[in-house]
Amino acid sequence: MLRKRVITALWGVPLVLLAIWFDEPLPWFAVLMAVWGLLATWEFYRITGVNDNRPLACFGLAWVLFFIIHSHFDYELTLPLLLTSAIILSMALLLFLPKKEGLFAGWAWTMGSILYIGWLLGLLVALRLEAGRDWVYLALLATFGSDTAAYFIGRAFGRHKMAPRISPGKTWEGAAGGLLGAVIVSLLFTLSTPVQLPIGYGTAVLVGLLVSVFGQAGDLAESLLKRSAGVKESGGLLPGHGGLLDRLDSILFAGAFVYVFYRLVIA
Secondary structure, eight states, X not given: OHHHHHHHHHHHHHHHHHHHHTOSSSOHHHHHHHHHHHHHHHHHHHHHTGGGSHHHHHHHHHHHHHHHHGGGSOOTTHHHHXXXXXXXXXXXXXXXXXXXXXXXXXXXXXXXXXXXXXXHHHHHHHHHHHHXXXXXXXXXXXXXXXXXXXXXXHHHHOOSEEETTTEEEEEHHHHHHHHHHHHHHHHHTTSSSTTOOSOOHHHHHHHHXXXXXXHHHHHHHHHHHHHHHTOSOSOSSBTTTBOHHHHHHHHHHHHHHHHHHIIIIIO
16 A cells, blocks of 8 residues: 555656646646546545436536636636526526436535535635745645655554544544644745745744644545545545545645635735
8 A cells, every 4th residue: 555655646746746837838737736626526426426417417527627727717707707607507407407306415516516626726726826836835745744744653653543433544643743744844945945935934834734734624524525425535546545536635625725824924
């Protein structure tokens, strides 16, 4: 398992970092996030059963895509129009579907995917456009640092279960290790390097701690989804890591936090 995780990370992480670096003049990062988000959404639909209703699933995939890339359209009404159309058009679609049983449950899961994956992943794309590559690097690398440290420290020293009914493998020791890992990575962005950010040590520590907190919360949220659906992993596209949704869970929450932090505190 560990060998597979390392091999997947060796090609996956550089791919994401290169897409962020070379996002101009072509929006490679948005393209990568769109592909990743759509595949993760299909895994979400497989878990929740929305894929059994193809018209609803296709609608959801389309609006997830729109939300992911919406920040590339410089129009102040883009987001309100997307939200309004997602609600009205999806409910209008229900009127024309022949199978009425369970329609509103499927509709709720579809709207959930649009907000959970589309909107939150769209904030990460917006962060790249508004703040630049280095803030996206901070969001992703601090999350990776948190996940990696939590995994290894939890395996080595984990004794006290954090949420046994949701994710039995997670421990408080691992969670503390995740906090430490994210803080260390965040502090690296205060050093004189090509990706240095104009933040002090205190801000870097605060951001690192909160990235880890939000990232671990996102991980637990997706674990709760899988447990309620009776599955262990969202998919098998990433050997050693599970599915694409499994790799997005912490990034969605942590990336959204960094975007809000940047807009409220830095911009």
